[in-house]
Structures are given as structure tokens and as C-alpha cells.
Amino acid sequence: MTSYQSFRREIEALRQAIRRGEYTSHTAGLARGYLQANIVIASVEFALDFMRYCQRNPKPCPLIGVSDTGNPKMWTLGADIDIRTDIPSYNIFRDGELAGTATDIADLWADDLVAFALGCSFTFEHALLEAGIDVSHITNDTTVPMFRTNIPTVPAGPFRGDMVVSMRMIPSQRVGEAIAISRRYPLAHGSPVHVGNPEAIGIVDVRRPDWGDPVPVPPAHTPVFWACGVTPQAVIRNARLPMCITHKPGHMLITEVPDDAEVPVVLKNKQGELR
């Protein structure tokens, strides 16, 4: 059995468990070597401005997939991905406020909806781990700490606001290496947006994240901040969309696109087979 076939079996089992609502936890560390994605689902009325927003802010919002309007199958990201069921946990926003969570949104899906997939930091985290740089929220099986900042994003239509970042405490002598590794993954937020001084980007207390779980702040470590795919969840509040659905932070869509792909598309040959 090839490594790809082995991956397909693993991913298929995991996807079925998520689809049935049996797996509802975060997805850090799962399906290593493949892109995971933040998700935003909104009415087609807002889709063009949201795509502009992603194009203008590719570090927090690296767009790796966009569904056809009304089609819940995200066929560019995998052979059988259904965005209504294939995320472990969803956030549902109404008029910009978090109105509930769900493990399935089949009853909310409608013909006017468009789903957007944005690359995720799990991709470069795998590369950090492979380089022997410890990532404590993975070691401790918690959700990465995320913070609101005062870094402005570039606006598009109703979408505007400050960037959300995720934080990792990196051994100070390896910060340069961590920057270089993450820069190799532009589809997964690329290099950090800030290193070292949380106050400079408006973070008062690194021990109290706005999303996710706190992490230890050990000596001889430096806080490093990467643009985060939760940024749209803050921006949606500002835009006050009547209805919008996202993943629950940390609970991602698992795609079938290798994380070192130049193009975030599952390409098929002329016979329709994956190539």
C-alpha cells in the first residue's frame, strides 16, 4: 500500500467519524502533510467582497478554496468533501453575533451560500515539529492561543477590522529558523507578523488569549505571532452579516491537498483520476 493510499484510508475513516458527529474535537496534529482549512460560509451577496478581502489580506486569509454558489461539495479540495458535515464543530453567527454552535449545518445550507476555505497554521506547525521545535499546545493537546491585535487589515466592502494572531512560544535561539520555516508556506499564513513584544501589537496579557487555551511562558522563549484564519470571525462581527457560518477555532476542514502543493487544488487527469 502506498503512502497516499494509506493516507486516503486514514482520512476517510476520520472524515466519516466527523460526518457522523462522532469526532467533534480540534484537528491539530491530524492528517499531517495535508492542508487543513479555516472556513467561512456566507451569502453570495457578500462573496465578492469577501474574496477581495482575502486577496488583500493573504496572511490572515490565504484563500485555498471557494465553493460554487449553492454547491456544498468543495471538489477542488478533495474527492468527497461536503462542507455541511465535514467540520468537527461550527460557529453560527447572526447579525455579527455568535448565535450558536453545531456539529452539522445541513439544515442551514441554502442555494445562495458560498463556502471559503483559508489555509491554516497547522501546516507550518508540522514543519516546526519536524525541525525539532516544540509547539506546546500540540504537546499538551490544547487549542493554540489566539489574540485580537491593533494591526489593521486592508478593507473590502463591509469587511474591515484588526488582525487576529496565533501565538507560539519559540526557544529564543531558534526564532530565526521558525521564521524561515513558516515563510515557506504562503498558503498557511507564511512568516510571522510580529516577534517579541506583545504590547506593540495591542496584546495586554499573553496568558489570557481571546480564543483557544493559555500556554506556559517559559524562560528563554520568545512569543512569536502569526496571522490567523480566525481574523474573519472578528471581521464578520464588524460587517454584521445577517447569517454567517464558520468553523469553531481549532476545528478545521481536513483537505486532500498536500501541504507543499504549489497549487491548492486536487488535480485530476483527463480520465478524472487524481494525478
Place this chain on the structure above:
Amino acid sequence: MTSYQSFRREIEALRQAIRRGEYTSHTAGLARGYLQANIVIASVEFALDFMRYCQRNPKPCPLIGVSDTGNPKMWTLGADIDIRTDIPSYNIFRDGELAGTATDIADLWADDLVAFALGCSFTFEHALLEAGIDVSHITNDTTVPMFRTNIPTVPAGPFRGDMVVSMRMIPSQRVGEAIAISRRYPLAHGSPVHVGNPEAIGIVDVRRPDWGDPVPVPPAHTPVFWACGVTPQAVIRNARLPMCITHKPGHMLITEVPDDAEVPVVLKNKQGELR
């Protein structure tokens, strides 16, 4: 005077000449170190599908800027870029057919139009030249040869069709190097889509390009093919848009975004100054 100030003076003089219709030639070799862009202008009715098409085909269509609907100022790409006047030569398509050319489209601009800027191979050509790899269409001051292929693109809405590629004859022992250099520029088509065998991608005669000028085919050189931003001009024919405007191949928009930028946006600080 800093290098950036010097660039601003050069670019400003060139832009004014283009704007007044005095410079109408191709832009290869100009404003080195800054992104140049292929342009597609279409009604907002088609904009979402066209953005999806670009997202699904980032090698031929690396999206580096999208205007606000009806706003001819492409403010994310420079302090004073007006898409109605700042391209040396435009192609105008009606019902999918080339209906004319112009050096100014002020009379065609309308409130429903959206302009899209796609990265351009001039970026990696500068890097090839700096590495001492000769690029003969630049040396000879001609337009790069471009060809239709049989490589399918990933469809979105009415946009579908085969990829257009540009060709460079590379000294055979330096092909690996040329691939590695171009791969560093994902906003400028990235690595080649094919090396060596034109017939394998449906090109009958490399001496007869579909766009641009023929180049010499010297011994000990290998034809290398990169995805090309003229692809949308072929795709527009298939989509039969009632009206669509593009740049004339080789005659690009010159932006103020450095070609090694991680983010294709002219970022400003909170005081509105370029940073």
C-alpha cells in the same frame, strides 16, 4: 535620494507617458524589481466566477489585485494607479471576439466594471537575468512567444479552457536553476508547467507562437514553458462575455509592489504613509 525615491521618480515619469498615450510599447525590462500585471476588466456580473477561476488556477492567474466595483483606482497596487489610462495598450473583446485595441479606455469605463490584476513573468525574468541566464526576447527587445496548449484549466462558472504558456529557450545545463529561481515567485506564475517536449502539451511548432514574436531556437537549449497571464484572454473567448477589456499581451500594468513582497499590497501605516 533613496533607491525607493529614485524608483518613484522613474515610475512616475513612465506612468505619465503611458497615461498621455505617449508610451504604447511593451513593458518588458521596465521598472525592474516591481510587480507588473496582466489585466482583465469585466462586469461585476462575472466577477465572482472570474475570481474563483483565478483561485483555482493560480499558476496562469496569480491574482495580485482586484478593484472595488466601479472604482478605476487600483489603490492596493500603488498610490495613483488609474486602470482606465495606465496600460500602454488595451485589447477590447465583444462577445468573446477581439473587437479593437486602444491606448485609453476612459470612454468604456462604467460603474459595473471590476478590474483584476494578475502577476506577470517579467518578475522571474529579472531574476533569471540577474543569475546570468539570457532571455532572448528581452535581449532582442521583442514580445515573449506565447502558445495555446492542451493543458486543461480548472473551470469556474463560464470560465474554462486550455492554458496559454510563455516559452523561454534556456541553456540545457541551467534548466534546473531556472526552475528553482521561478518557483520562488508564486505571484508571477511560479515554476514551469512543462519542460522539453512542446508536442506533449499540444504545441506543434515553437517557431510559430500564437501571441508575441518568434525567438531563435539555438542548439544545447531546452524550451521551457511557464503558465501565462494571457490564459484569460483565451478563456474569455469561450465564455463569450458581452464586453471585456484586457491589456495587449506584453503591455503590462506597472505596479508599486516590490516583486519579492510576501503580500501584493502597497501597505500604509496608520498615518497613511507607505510602509
